[in-house]
Amino acid sequence: MAASAAISGSPKAGMPAAKPAQVSRRRTFAFFCMVFGMFMAILDIQIVSASLAEIQAGLSASSEEISWVQTSYLIAEVIMIPLSGTLSRVLSTRWMFVIASGGFTFMSLMCATATNIDQMIVYRALQGFIGGGMIPTVFASAFTVFPPEKRPVISPLIGLVATLAPTIGPTLGGYLTDLMSWHWLFLVNIVPGIFVTVSTYLLVDFDEPNFELFKSFDWAGLGFMAAFLGSLEYVLEEGPLNDWFQDGMVLFLTVVCVVGGVSFFYRAFTAKHPIVDLRAFADRNFLAGSSFSFVMGIGLYGLTYLYPLYLGHVRGYSSLQIGETMFVSGACMFLMAPVAGILSRKLDPRVMMGIGFAAFAAGTWMMSGMTKDWDFWELFVPQILRGVGLMICMVPINNIALGTLPPERIKNASGLYNLTRNLGGAVGLALINTIVNNRMDLHLQRLREHVTWGSSTAVETLNAMTMNFQSLGSDASQAALRTLSNMVRREALVMSYADVFLLLTVLFVGLIFALPFIKKPRAAPAGGGGGH
Template sequence: MCVGMFIALLDIQIVSASLRDIGGGLSAGVDETAWVQTSYLIAEIVVIPLSGWLSRVFSTRWLFAASAVGFTLASLLCGVAWNIQSMIVFRALQGFLGGSMIPMVFTSAFVFFGGKQRVIAAATIGAIASIAPTLGPTLGGWITDHWSWHWLFYINLVPGLFVTLAVPMLVNIDSPDLSLLRRADYLGMLLLAVFLGCLEYTLEEGPRWNWLSDSTITATAWLSGICGVAFVMRSLTYDHPVVDLRALRDLNFALGCLFSFITGIGIFATIYLTPIFLGRVEGYSALQIGEAVFSTGVFQILTIPLYAYLAQRYDLRWILMAGLAVFALSMWDFTPITHDWGAHQLLLPQALRGAAQQLAVPPVVTLTLGGLPPARLRLASGLFNLMRNLGGAIGIAVCATILNDRTNLHFYRLAEHLNTTNESMNQWLAQSAGQFAAVGDPNGEFRALWQLTFREAQTLSYADAFLAITICFVLATVLVPLMRKVVPPPAPSADAH
């Protein structure tokens, strides 16, 4: 089941460093190609909160197996897509079919394991949940550089087939209950789908179209808000809601969802910021970007034994607090970023982020879901996992807006100092004028000055985005003591499954 979750999470970001190659192969523009990632995210974020109810209807075993086979077939279709329209449809199908595998792994671990085993299981799942999207750009860049973008999807075929065959043989923790179909909250499902789908579209496309100045973004924002309010009211009044919002009355669960949301911001927003900085400012290729961000995954893996040691001996709340604090420190270490930062300068902040992910994500899982009764666990797990992906979507949208707005602000501020009284600029222009005149470009030095100023303005905006993420993690760190301690239950007996 962890293999299935890994490939579903990996595919969120595996295309991020290769969108230019996919667009070139399918003769698509930048705006169209962006939908290769957006369609997957919209479909996945819609199905994740529904997975708890679906697993009760069809059972964990058969829903997971069906999701795996559907995800595998959709991956094959993505690899053979003949134009950008077919690619977008197949990516949406891939995200919808793969999304339900993610929360089922979390709930199954709490059924299979208890006591100290539960801590190790949560550490494993937490590591996979945060390392898979982190490795996406690295693996995607390497595959595209050495083979072709088609193999970004073909690599899912073997593990997908393995999961499809193995899960029905190995997983048997519940039975289907088709009677739930008769009293299902179909109106709630429709409201949830429209709410999350429009919200994800608004967040993904908003920065590109200047938010509410675009009529389509305004319409989807209003539709999302109206359906969101209606869904909350429906879920709190209906006897059998599709998502258990009442679980938010539990302080640990409410805080855990908040921490899941903030770790989603940290994981996905930094995966978004670092590759585009290296691509736009440094001019790195897809493979070079992958190699530069690879260190995060390495240090997260190296921290797994440390977490396992600490989790057996110390209160998970303090481990979580340390993880969030280290995450804040890693984001702070990104803020002195300059235009000449490359893999070597990024090593320390990325190493800290990798360690922080391992120290922060697993304790959140245990503290949030470990205190819920089994009857509420599955419905609540979908909400918990939704918050991480929603945090990533909102974090990316806010960071994209910061980059756009703050780049313009920094550019104007820098340009104010570029006048005839600036001796450094006058000397630079005098030296450059001769070089450009020699190649037949008499005004090239002014264009070069503009490019230089814009590059520095861009770099300063990345520092602003990392500072905003730092503030989020500082606030989260302060709230950790409000959580209560969760004692894992004893391990289930051998015949409990």
């Protein structure tokens, strides 16, 4: 394999150490511009999450329709991510990224000008589809443009962006909406997007296009992949909210997903030039890295979803307050990035992953004891542990998955690798919503068994509430009953959130025990390039 020589061990005794490969400043700057474009694309997944109520009011949308502002983006992005490997080989990294960043910027402008929910959904889908091509292109460039001795710097950088962007999305979105308006969630992309597009066009020269590949382009495979991934994302997003197969659309798209999936995998293994080359999964390290990336997607997107839910529904926080509270994890990731780079030089990646999973599990374990009164300071340490855990995990996972593949397979493999993280997030959100709904029903039933007329505590509480509402006259008893009922529902909701955090703890502890089964990757050569 071509990678074997590049990732061999230390120089033999008596031989001078090889001079670290140099990367021109032009290429380095071009790569950093691409990283910033990827940051915007990932940020836009979650930037709307804390501001959906304001967008709903501005577009006069229903509560069912507004969720599609996020869902349409995710569905479209998850289709583009694996497709980007083929398009990048056809068009070249330069033109692939110019089209992706330019299209993403234009569709951001269109989202800001949307006057109704239908326009917004279409623009968001196009924004996610076009912009999704930036994400795997950056990962592929990191492992093809830079030599192995540079990876202790480059890998933490892309790991930081991949985890930091969705984490600070609610924070930035909350600030923009509170200080200006929801339109600035999209307008904020315009100037940086133009800069990234122009600089990429002028500076990127990593490879050449291969238009011959268009002649054997697998259009049928593309259609099957779009049907499979698009319907899968819809089912995972909407299923928990609509009693799964009780909803006609969820049932129909489940059938589409199964048929599309079977057809896609058949094409992938029989077509001469498949739309996505699945042979990368034959590499043991890539398979292991992608599997861990899938689980990290559950933790990354799941907790970015759970924290705002608790703060908004239980604590009654505004979008700005939610953003300020969620900022802790983002700050920790930023501070941990150079530490993760240093550790990646000194520690076995399996040890790093073990430390990261342990930190993550410790944070979710603490959250499993949450109550309705938990505030910023109760969430402070769990968020620190989450930020530290994510950053320490992502660097070795990236290196294990992509660091030992030959250069000609990295573009395609990068799309598959990033897809696993997004699918992990989608599966995680579906499981979290299903667990919250089911456990809340169970906790409500158990709490109601205690909140009855036979319970002296319940009766005393109800009487005290009735006295407080006496200014309402004859409606005092009804107001007291409604308040008590809302208290019971709130407690059941908090208990169901705690159950999800406990299950996440079990999941990440289980990952620690799976680490010994990973094959230790071959060490990168020692060199001084990483720090320059």
